[in-house]
Amino acid sequence: MAEEMMDFGFSAVTADEYEKDQTDGENTGLGGAASPEALAALDYKIEQIIGHLSTKADESSSSDFGFTQEDKDKQEGKLQDIEEKIDKILSLELDEERAQTTADILSQLNDATGDSRTASAEAKKSVGKQDEIMKFLQDMSPKVDKILKLESLESLLEGTSGKLDSLSEVAGAVQTVSADPPDLSPIVEKLEFMDKDIQKILKMEQLEAVTALQKSSHDMTSLAKELEERKKDIDIKYKARMLAVEKLILPLIENLQKDGNTKEYIRWPNRIPILEAQKQKIIQVTRSEL
Numbered sequence: 678m679a680e681e682m683m684d685f686g687f688s689a690v691t692a693d694e695y696e697k698d699q700t701d702g703e704n705t706g707l708g709g710a711a712s713p714e715a716l717a718a719l720d721y722k723i724e725q726i727i728g729h730l731s732t733k734a735d736e737s738s739s740s741d742f743g744f745t746q747e748d749k750d751k752q753e754g755k756l757q758d759i760e761e762k763i764d765k766i767l768s769l770e771l772d773e774e775r776a777q778t779t780a781d782i783l784s785q786l787n788d789a790t791g792d793s794r795t796a797s798a799e800a801k802k803s804v805g806k807q808d809e810i811m812k813f814l815q816d817m818s819p820k821v822d823k824i825l826k827l828e829s830l831e832s833l834l835e836g837t838s839g840k841l842d843s844l845s846e847v848a849g850a851v852q853t854v855s856a857d858p859p860d861l862s863p864i865v866e867k868l869e870f871m872d873k874d875i876q877k878i879l880k881m882e883q884l885e886a887v888t889a890l891q892k893s894s895h896d897m898t899s900l901a902k903e904l905e906e907r908k909k910d911i912d913i914k915y916k917a918r919m920l921a922v923e924k925l926i927l928p929l930i931e932n933l934q935k936d937g938n939t940k941e942y943i944r945w946p947n948r949i950p951i952l953e954a955q956k957q958k959i960i961q962v963t964r965s966e967l
Contacts, residue, residue, distance in 0.1 A: 687945030689936035694944075726759065809900075823882065921962045925955060 933943070 687932065687943050687948065689940035690942045690944050691940050692942065694940075695942040723759065727756065823886075918962055918965075922959060925959050925962065929955065
């Protein structure tokens with residue numbers, strides 16, 4: 678990872694180096710740092726105040742101007758208050774610079790979350806195709822019911838055939854008793870003719886149902902295969918995109934952590950154009966279409 682680390686234009690510095698930068702008037706970066714002219718003017722005013730207080734103290738030691746020891750203590754207290762306020766100003770400037778750097782990094786991390794919304798939209802498309810499969814199965818339900826009814830009719834005809842056989846046996850018995858048995862051949866012929874038509878109807882309905890079921894099975898298999906391939910493609914692109922975002926963010930964080938245990942401050946001139954370019958790279962990766 679050390680060989681791939683990018684240079685973002687900043688470096689860690691110790692507290693002594695940071696104080697030297699402030700007194701020498703060097704530029705510590707953009708985003709809240711005071712100018713060298715302002716610091717020089719502030720130092721000049723402080724020196725004037727200290728010189729004035731020192732002169733007053735010398736005059737009071739050689740002659741009596743009415744200043745008591747309590748007045749001297751108050752003057753020293755005011756001087757200490759001024760020094761504390763200066764330290765607070767420097768501390769606030771450093772905090773503001775750190776806050777700006779942290780805000781830039783958080784903005785980049787927020788841009789990296791757009792990819793999860795794209796993956797969610799693809800999942801909704803898959804659910805829509807599953808709804809189409811369920812609708813097709815519901816449309817097939819009446820045809821299956823019709824096949825079951827035809828099978829029930831076939832069973833009824835088989836029962837009727839058995840009754841006709843019994844009726845033929847009864848007719849044979851009647852012939853042994855009666856001289857003129859009834860002629861049942863027309864009825865038998867009609868039943869045989871009807872049986873042929875019913876068999877044709879059953880075969881046609883069964884063939885249509887089998888063809889429809891085979892087609893639906895093939896369609897569902899193709900759809901399932903297409904969904905699986907699409908899911909694999911989305912997973913591959915999603916992982917590749919996450920790795921690309923990782924390569925754009927991790928080097929920045931590692932640079933910020935570098936020498937953090939030994940050096941308290943970061944010197945980063947021209948950080949705004951550098952961070953803006955890095956932010957555009959991240960957006961280009963996270964907001965591109967799959």
